[in-house]
Amino acid sequence: MTARRPRQLNPRKIPRQARSEATVRAIFEATIQVLLQLGFARLTTTRVAERAGVSVGTMYQYFPNKEALLHAVVSHYLDRVAAAVEESCARTMGKPLGTASDALVSAYVMAKCGDIAASQALYRASSELEVSEPVTAAFGRLNRAAARLLGSAPDAAFEDIEDVAFSLVAALTGATRVAIENNADRRGLDAFHRKMLEMSRAFLHSASMARSRQSAVRDERPVP
Amino acid sequence: MTARRPRQLNPRKIPRQARSEATVRAIFEATIQVLLQLGFARLTTTRVAERAGVSVGTMYQYFPNKEALLHAVVSHYLDRVAAAVEESCARTMGKPLGTASDALVSAYVMAKCGDIAASQALYRASSELEVSEPVTAAFGRLNRAAARLLGSAPDAAFEDIEDVAFSLVAALTGATRVAIENNADRRGLDAFHRKMLEMSRAFLHSASMARSRQSAVRDERPVP
């Protein structure tokens, strides 16, 4: 419940030389690799450092503790996904509903499937260990982007955009998670992608039509 | 990947007297409570035993290790959810597509929301700690039940029932997870429930119509 942060999560020191930047990158990648190969339960600071080719002490120079490490890795990854979706939404503002729907779905699915290994690894990490805050933040960004996009479609009108956007994004993100966890091969994911395009379009048209019918009865004046 | 099971997961002993059955129940409930109040990372065998009002040794008489405990709790919970959905599907076989869709969605959402606390707690646990096997099993049951249900609808025909069922169940389960994790109040969940009913109907009708159009073109002979 309470998003308490009893521990320091900010980097203890920021990289100033090229050498240390490479170190931090190596630690990031090592974290994902360990997560993938050994799972969260067997991810230890020593193992990550070893895999990254640095000593444990080095790791603790940039991340005050293990939790901060996971937090950083998850946040960095979610940032990229959210940014990709936001950008796609921005490019599609004002387009018809079907186009907007496709853009939203494809941007998300492709961002997640661009690096399936990383996605799988981070689903494992993000689920537990108090990293729920960056997950919630990223979800909020998707939610807002979707709501704005839907609101901008000229051929649609929703009476409860918030609920529609929430449900759509929940279905999209949740289903993608299930698909990636259960069905990692490209073929299955392609089929899944197509079905999600269809599901989103169908849902949005249905939700939009419901409004049209009602508004046509209630008041006739067109939207400004 | 490999579903290795290096550790014994079966109960070390099964309860024979009423006393011990109560003990096991108490341990189950204590596990959920600890999970909810302290999170997975701080769930320890000692704490669960303490909360259950028994000693650690007692716990180890029924569960050979911590992992087995979590496995048992998660499996038990998922069994109930899967059974509820299967039963609802069985009752709805042969009904029109819209009815079937509603039954599937409502059965799942209500099973999950019946005990929101437990659902939240178990989402935390099931994500990590090698309990993915019961999750996969339950998902498979839902998937098969959905596929059979869709196949039985007299007013629908799908060219790829497997993909449709998979995507629908993925969206349903994934979205519900997101909703429960993000949005625990009853009001929001009710709105979510309604939207999922709408999404499922819209998707299924769309997927079914696509088939109708194609089959009408390709061959005219009715399905046997």
Added chain:
DNA sequence: CTAATATGTGAAGTGGCCTTCATCTTGTGG
């Protein structure tokens, strides 16, 4: 080139948690 600063090292300390087992208590069949 030298001092100052940034970065890297890894053995050792510390604490917590899982698990065991010798022993005690409670229930049951004869």
Added chain:
DNA sequence: CCACAAGATGAAGGCCACTTCACATATTAG
């Protein structure tokens, strides 16, 4: 009522991971 089985106890062992810190090495500035 007794003996045997089932159930319960919890202190102690052992293991393992996180984290620290005194010291070594590399880089940069002047």
